[in-house]
Amino acid sequence: xxxxxxxxxxxxxxxxxxxxxxxxxxxxxxxxxxxxxxxxxxxxxxxxxxxxxxxxxxxxxxxxxxxxxxxxxxxxxxxxxxxxxxxxxxxxxxxxxxxxxxxxxxx
Amino acid sequence: xxxxxxxxxxxxxxxxxxxxxxxxxxxxxxxxxxxxxxxxxxxxxxxxxxxxxxxxxxxxxxxxxxxxxxxxxxxxxxxxxxxxxxxxxxxxxxxxxxxxxxxxxxxxxxxxxx
Numbered sequence: 439x440x441x442x443x444x445x446x447x448x449x450x451x452x453x454x455x456x457x458x459x460x461x462x463x464x465x466x467x468x469x470x471x472x473x474x475x476x477x478x479x480x481x482x483x484x485x486x487x488x489x490x491x492x493x494x495x496x497x498x499x500x501x502x503x504x505x506x507x508x509x510x511x512x513x514x515x516x517x518x519x520x521x522x523x524x525x526x527x528x529x530x531x532x533x534x535x536x537x538x539x540x541x542x543x544x545x
Numbered sequence: 546x547x548x549x550x551x552x553x554x555x556x557x558x559x560x561x562x563x564x565x566x567x568x569x570x571x572x573x574x575x576x577x578x579x580x581x582x583x584x585x586x587x588x589x590x591x592x593x594x595x596x597x598x599x600x601x602x603x604x605x606x607x608x609x610x611x612x613x614x615x616x617x618x619x620x621x622x623x624x625x626x627x628x629x630x631x632x633x634x635x636x637x638x639x640x641x642x643x644x645x646x647x648x649x650x651x652x653x654x655x656x657x658x659x
Contacts, residue, residue, distance in 0.1 A: 439609070474590070476590075481642055481649040481650065481651060481652055482590060482642075483647075483649075484646075484647040493647055494647075525589065525590050527590070527592070532592075532595065532606040533592050533594075533606070533607075533608040533609070534580075534592045534595075535592065536589055536590045536592065537589075538589050539589045539590070
């Protein structure tokens with residue numbers, strides 16, 4: 439299975455901050471990388487697919503980038519409604535494994 | 546708009562069986578590759594398995610922890626996806642989601658406990 443190592447596991451930032459979450463794949467996955475946001479008690483929501491393509495309806499402050507097997511989710515200008523857990527997932531080869539998640543809180 | 550409505554979650558004893566359903570609407574179900582995910586309470590997301598469309602072979606793939614204990618099937622005439630689980634273990638407890646691309650069902654709780 440392809441291991442996805444996500445960091446940090448938790449993060450506290452202030453409104454307006456730029457926030458980054460990183461995910462490292464255990465092998466080449468090209469750009470087969472998704473980012474999800476999950477709020478408590480809710481189903482996950484797809485934010486970004488193909489490493490950097492914003493899902494329709496997702497605010498433009500969310501962006502994704504890649505460098506080799508390293509993937510980054512960036513929130514440019516943190517908003518109170520961004521409090522959630524964030525997960526990366528590779529969709530290169532089954533089983534489509536997830537990172538461990540990052541819990542984002544507001545300072 | 547795509548919608549996935551799930552049903553079937555329940556409390557079952559270890560070793561028991563259960564079938565979850567996911568009724569789809571708002572998209573071309575028969576051409577969709579459908580996936581089941583799960584999440585234990587307070588834990589991360591886990592990919593359970595998927596089924597391809599019949600036109601793409603209708604084959605299934607499963608995660609190692611559930612392989613041999615679950616079966617994913619579909620009824621394209623009813624736009625419904627199924628997850629049949631047996632020999633359930635305590636570690637199978639969690640919320641199960643059906644998904645297709647960006648769309649997720651509301652989740653259904655499976656509790657395995659004696």
